[in-house]
Amino acid sequence: MNEAQQVSGPEEAYQRALDAGRLIIQRCGECDRSVFYPRTICPHCGANNLSWFSPMGDGHVYSTTTVRRSQEDGGDYNVCIVELAEGVRLMSSVRGISPDRVIIGTKVRTKVVKIDGKGLLVCEAK
Amino acid sequence: MAGCGEARGYSEIEILAQAAHAAISDAGLRLQDIDGLCTANLNAAMWPLNVAEYLGLRPSFIEGTNIGGSAFVAHLQPAMLALSAGxxxxxxxxxxxxxxxxxxxxxxxxxxxxxxxxxxxxxxxxPFNPPSSYALIAARHMHEFGTTRQHLAEVAVSARSWAQLNPAAFSRKALTIDDVLNARMVSDPFTVHDCCLVTDGAGAFVMMRADAAKDRPQRPAYLLGIGTAVWHRTVSNMADLAVTPAQDSGRRAYAMAGMQPNDIDMLQLYDAFTINPILFVEDLGFCRKGEGGPFIASGLTRPGGKLPINTNGGGLSCVQPNMYGVFAVIEAVQQLRGACGDRQVANTNAVLVNGNGGNAASSQSTAILGSSATL
Incomplete structure (x- = not known):
């Protein structure tokens, strides 16, 4: 069975794309709004014809926190909510800069990284 | 209440049963008189079964919906409907x-x-949840409205000043704004003092129809209004981080009670984190959106203030065994009875209780309780 024929729900399809290095999200064929996280029905209008597309990857930090952690356990890290240009919000982490430099409004680009073989969406400050 | 603080050596069902026994005795009833049961637990999905078995109950009405810490406020609504339906x-x-x-x-x-x-x-x-989710909410509120860490600290200090009047409170040591600001940071902007306690504890109360309750040994508190709202589960799916479902639950409770914010004498607000009471005074109509920080910093919620909040010390300073809702209801009832000793607020006739649940203010349940003077 090739990838295209494989039966999977939206959660699995989303993760498979991430594992292949691609971010895909859904758009509703009825109300035209973007949807995240991946679902079988649209939470905005209730329709069941969602389809996948690749967002541009531009966004900004909607809110942010630094989770404090001891140096032995890896040190402090960023957890944020990013709003993509397509209108959806998702939890992520801004990598590559010190967590205390991540502020609300920071412009970011999404990036898919691999951790233990699994794709993960993170962000880099622009 | 039973086992509040530390209940070392006891299991949760054991202290629950102690609290249940105390509440039933307080109501002048026997265990055999109980024919309705509302309960929930974070670990056991079918918890009403555990409780019915342990207490030896065969209730004709069972309610076990768990929407987080607000559950025991939310239970007032189905309990009321079951009682009124007979x-x-x-x-x-x-x-x-x-x-x-x-x-x-x-x-x-x-x-x-x-x-x-x-x-x-x-x-x-x-995310270090629940603190990180509420921290994201607080950071957004600070960004949009200029709320400061000092405003958050005022909430913790107000709670502590009440706890100092409550011999049953877990944390009673004096607490200053600087103590809160300089404490260990957990998830920015929260230090440990912006986060609720982690205690043991059990609480219980009995609900009856008003006509039956008036013959009991204790002065009853009357349920005047109740509303519940759930909008989301996770903080990343919260439509507006500065607005909670308490706007809906509050509107429903006020409508049922035929009351407005200026009819309320006192608030019992689920203070999982210092941002919560700030959001709730806004969403429940005591000040405008964005003004909750300065509103609480003005001192009116502390002992002697004109709108007391969390007179037991709340989840920040009194007791917080993972889900706090039942304790907010109990403190409201105690204040309406005039049974609160040094922390008793004179002329308390209408108390608003707001329960909060989930990792991101996800469920809200608002109840308005009143003395016989409000009927």
């Missing part, structure tokens, strides 16, 4: 947790819950 005559609402001293620790419980009920789109980023 399904039962005396409903026991009860909760107990030994999260602080249990040998099966908090970290193991949290890991087990995350495995059984994952949040797959948030978990990889390792």
């Amino acid at each position: 399904l039962c005559n005396a409903v026991l609402v009860c909760y107990g947790s030994t999260q602080r001293t249990a040998t099966f620790g908090r970290k193991a419980r949290a890991a087990a819950r995350n495995m059984l009920d994952p949040a797959p789109f948030d978990a990889p980023y390792q």
